[in-house]
Amino acid sequence: MTADDVLSVLALMRRAEVGVWIGGGWGIDALLGEQTREHRDLDLMHPEDREDDVVRALNGVGFVESLNWRPVRFVVAASDGREIDLHPLTFAADGSALQASLDAERPFVYPATCFVTGMIGDTSVPCLSAEQQVYFHQGYEPTDRDRHDMAQLRRAFGIATHGSVR
Structure with a gap:
């Protein structure tokens, strides 16, 4: 998934009038303002x-569902191998949100302050805060990609992550 692909998907969501936020590796690179890995x-x-609108827009440009772990997440893929991992959020009046988890008693919590902006190239993009990214990278054995991403957050923001001694 290239930076141009990300910006195209975000433009598609804007045309569909659906607010989305980038998480994961691209979300971290958006916070950093530079691409640090593929x-x-x-x-x-x-x-x-707004899930129906998201799916309809993505279907319209060739993405089809390839994995269904609803209500936690689902994945759509294009024939060229690009994938989008979609995470449905239920918003509260105060701007915070919840995402279902595999443990129904412990949903993922998104404080209103975690919805921030970053940069991909010269474009401002909606993404999740560094603190929220760290929150999602806990409770499991990190991959090499996760270790790389957390090292970037430690370097740029000086925050404690797994793999750090802070």
Whole structure:
């Protein structure tokens, strides 16, 4: 998934009038304002009540569902191998949100302050905060990509992550 691909997907979501936020590796690179590694996919958070609009827009440009782990997440893929990992969020009146998890008693919490902006190239993009990125990278054995991403957050923001002694 290239930077141009990400910006095209974001433009598609704007045309569909659906707010989305970038998470995962592209979200971290957006916070950093530079691409630090290649990305196999794009993680997008979207309002659960707009899921039909998201799917319809992505279907219109050739993405089809390839994995269904609803209500936690689902994946759409294009024939050329590009993938988008979609995470449905249920928003509260205060701007915070919840995402279902595999443990129904412990949903993922998104404070209103975690919805920030970053940069991909010269374009401002909606993404998740560094603190929210760290929150999602806990509780499992990190991959090499995860270690790389967390090292970038430590370097840029001086925050504690797994793999750090802070």
